[in-house]
Amino acid sequence: MLTACGSDDEARLDMAFVSTRDGVYAIYEMNDNGKGQRRVNNAEPDSSEPPILFLEVEPAWSPDGTKIAFSSRASGSFDIYVMNADGTGTRALTSTKENDSHPSWSASGQSIAFARDGDIYVMNADGSGTRRISDINAEESDPSWSPDGGWIAYVRRTPGTPVQEVWIMRPDGSARHAVTTQGARAFTPSWSPDSLRIVFSTNAEGEVYELYTVGVDGKGLRSVAPTAGDNFEPSWSPDGSKIAYQEGGAIFTVRLGGGDVERLTDSENNDSSPVWNPRPPASGE
Numbered sequence: 523m524l525t526a527c528g529s530d531d532e533a534r535l536d537m538a539f540v541s542t543r544d545g546v547y548a549i550y551e552m553n554d555n556g557k558g559q560r561r562v563n564n565a566e567p568d569s570s571e572p573p574i575l576f577l578e579v580e581p582a583w584s585p586d587g588t589k590i591a592f593s594s595r596a597s598g599s600f601d602i603y604v605m606n607a608d609g610t611g612t613r614a615l616t617s618t619k620e621n622d623s624h625p626s627w628s629a630s631g632q633s634i635a636f637a638r639d640g641d642i643y644v645m646n647a648d649g650s651g652t653r654r655i656s657d658i659n660a661e662e663s664d665p666s667w668s669p670d671g672g673w674i675a676y677v678r679r680t681p682g683t684p685v686q687e688v689w690i691m692r693p694d695g696s697a698r699h700a701v702t703t704q705g706a707r708a709f710t711p712s713w714s715p716d717s718l719r720i721v722f723s724t725n726a727e728g729e730v731y732e733l734y735t736v737g738v739d740g741k742g743l744r745s746v747a748p749t750a751g752d753n754f755e756p757s758w759s760p761d762g763s764k765i766a767y768q769e770g771g772a773i774f775t776v777r778l779g780g781g782d783v784e785r786l787t788d789s790e791n792n793d794s795s796p797v798w799n800p801r802p803p804a805s806g807e
Contacts, residue, residue: 534607537757537766537798538562538581538590539773543791546577549592550793554764554775556786562590563609580795582625582634583607584647585669587801591615591625591634602636604647615649624664624710628693629671635693637663642676644693655695664710667693668717669800673738675701675711675720688722690738701740707731714758721746721756721765733767733776747776747783757797766796 535551535558542548544561552559580593591604597614600621605612615634616622625636627647635644635655642656642665656662661679668675671693678689678700686707691698702708706726713720714735719742721735733746733753746756746765753774756767764775771789773796776782787793 534587534799534801535560537796538583539787539793539797540579540581540795541787541791541793543793547579549578549581549590551799552786554759554766554786554798556773556784559787561609562607563605563612578603580624581797582627583797583800584627585629585631585800587799591627593623593625593636602634602645602649615645615647616652624666626665626667626674628667629669633693635665635667635674637665637676642674655691655693657698662689666711666713666720668713668738669715670717672717675713677708677711677722688720688736690720701736701738702743703740710755712757715760715762721758723752723754723756723767733765746778747781755795759798760800766798768794768796 536554538549538551540547541550549562578592578594582591588607589604593600594603599619600623601614601616602622602625603614620639623637625634627634632647633644634647640661641654642662643652643654645652662676664677666675673690674693675690677686679686685705687700688702688708688711689700704726706724708722708724711720711722719735719737723731725731731752732749733756736743751769753767753769756765758765764777766775771792772785773787773793775784
């Protein structure tokens with residue numbers, strides 16, 4: 523059902539993202555200047571009526587850049603899948619009636635964290651050994667494994683309220699504690715390459731969702747860039763110089779320190795979920 527195409531000879535690109543430009547949610551790649559945009563594979567929805575629109579969302583690169591995990595509703599409920607970086611070898615890692623989302627790889631590439639209907643789980647990279655690590659008494663989502671492997675950042679909703687804060691915990695679920703205390707709604711935390719800061723989206727300053735970074739110790743809260751539109755799904759570049767994000771159906775990057783913003787894709791394509799390739803370019807690429 524998920525038929526892929528690709529070639530090992532294709533050049534490595536800087537980031538993956540999701541687009542509906544071909545009529546379904548599919549994973550694409552491009553360079554960090556917006557050039558070289560291409561679909562990773564040719565997966566098509568199943569033959570159900572009505573056809574399932576959500577096919578591939580929330581891509582996540584393996585640490586070595588050879589694989590991409592993602593969430594797909596190709597079989598009904600959302601499950602976690604993995605494919606080779608060239609789009610070949612797609613296979614399901616989970617298969618339940620529950621909805622699995624937001625895969626995130628461990629630094630070793632041997633494990634994947636993901637969300638399942640308000641809880642956070644960790645499994646082996648082949649889909650075996652699934653175990654819950656979240657607080658069963660709270661709604662938790664959006665796991666993001668730190669590049670050094672020591673922590674998993676996530677979003678925890680305060681029971682009985684709409685408030686969502688950024689928390690961190692060890693990969694076994696221990697040492698759980700809040701990083702933010704803004705009393706607002708936070709989404710999709712993402713780590714800096716040195717594992718010292720976290721970027722996330724929040725509406726703490728009003729109705730608009732903006733990007734902020736904060737130290738892993740909860741200190742040093744900083745706005746990334748002023749915006750008039752909602753900014754979501756931030757992803758830190760491997761060299762630490764830029765943050766990619768989605769605004770109004772287009773992918774942007776902002777250079778840290780200078781605040782220079784560059785639009786990489788057109789909003790008419792309904793693009794989202796940018797994530798940087800962690801593997802550095804080979805010589806000549």
